[in-house]
Amino acid sequence: MVTTGQLPPAGRTDLPPLRPAVDDISTGSLGELAPGPGWPRPVLLDAELLILVTGGHGTAELDFRPLPCRPGALLRARPGQVLRCLGAQLDATVVRWGAGALRGLDVDPDAVPTYRQLAGEDEDAVISEVTQLAVDADRHAGVPAAAALLRHQLAVLLLRLSLLPDRGEQPVPRAESETFRRLCREVERDYRHTRRVEDYAARLGCSVRTLTRACLAVTGRSAKQVIDERVALQASRLLAATDEPIARIGRRLGFPEPTNFGRFFTREVGVSPGAFRAARERPVPVRLVRPRPPADASAGPTMA
Template sequence: MPAHSNEHTPKRQRSRRIPNYALYGDNAPAGGSNMFNFEWIPERSPLYGWEIDPHEHQSLIQILMLTEGHGSTLLEDVHWPLRAPALVVAPAGRVHGFDFKPQVNGVVVTAAQKPLEAMAQIVMPELLNTLRKPLAINLPEQGRYSDGLMPIFLSIEREWRLAAPGQVAAGLSLITALLVQIARLNETLEPSTWPAQSRKALQLERFRDLIDEHMRHRWGVSQYAEQLGISAGQLTRLTQESLGKSSNALINERVLVEAQRELIYTNSSIKQIADGLGFEDESYFGRFFRKHTGLSPLSFRDQELERLRSTQ
């Protein structure tokens, strides 16, 4: 397995501003309007010399399957060597990048994370862990893992190119089926299959887990830092150096994602959502939401529900 090229590592370590894209190289729309997208790696990567610099998709998850060749991926603060067949999952808001060797091939599915999470909560709540955890793994060269995944990817491609009525429903259902297969793979493969993570990467992942657990309690940075056994300053340096954002920004992003999901996919009132997310009152929640989105919670709900109706 090739190691990540040292030639590119310093540049990435120096970078502090992580761009947010809809698809790599495209400006991110405010609402993340595309429900899903399908591409083959050679459609986009050669335009950038086969090197995709660190970036994030604030509302989109990406699932990549490398079918030929090799390279490496950056997930958060860790470089993972890849050789086909390999699988990468980059959830919404997770910093990632790629260095491919020329002549690689594979598929990339990009999808709106919030509707997938809403579906998972209904049909398989444990699938949320698969949706929210970054993954990079080299699969056995022969076996049922890659054999079982590629037919679903190809079905997603057919649905993407068909543009028939019900395309969104069929596409998101197929992506959910793909995620189920990935969850099964996680349960089946031996731990020795996974590359070792650095201490910083483990701390970041533990921080994200704590945010998921306590975001409704409106914990501050110092409370998370205490649980991690480090100071608030150390936690902020960790996220700033690894992700290009403060610890508080990471907390607020997760709260905002949950607020948006509940506004779109539940019938809860604004007050109920504010209470459930630990805000002192509905007005405070409204100010928080407007600051980060430019819209009131009600305006956002109306806009997104109208957009969803237009895609049916």
């Protein structure tokens, strides 16, 4: 497993390069994502990723959620999320692509499950397609004519993953699911400036009650809780993956006073910002739960 040698400079969020990309699509090993030997702290992702575990056993922490990993485990990660993998023998193939790689193709990457343990025919098909994509990306690196091949291979892979059968999740009414998705889009645009449910209801042309009903249907939590969790999640990401001063992180997230930010974070996460950062070199049990609509909901981005 290949690893990089040094931690990134403070505040740096870009990943080390994987193998040369064709049309912003590249493949590589799991170790190439690590900020240092042994994953000393989470890394803040800057690209779309599929991670297919090929060997070993361990745990991946994606936005602080522990996900058990063994051969056949598949993770779908998004820009802005934080990732750390624990397990000395854990190996995986990583497929990475940029925002323009799928432009013009009828595929929704957000329909791909965040985590799935593959088995049987599904596992065989996905392994075959990931392997072929990796081979072609390496063989045709720097060949412009290969761009269309890799784009369509990636689209087929994502479509196949989006069609995986669900695991018995309770269906959410379409109206509530769409309202939740619309709220997620608005929160993603403006969570740094407002956490008031009333502001989002006004923008979406609905009532606070409607937003709360939709959030309860999808996540089991109120609209206010969903908004506050998004802010706390971003704070946790920056505290864990960067060396940015705590007070500056608070100001970026709409807390001019450090004491107000500290109280908010402690209420949401269960520990102070300073304690959370001090513990970032080891797995930290936190209460953060990132809501995600069901895969069959109508199109629209989830909160990143």
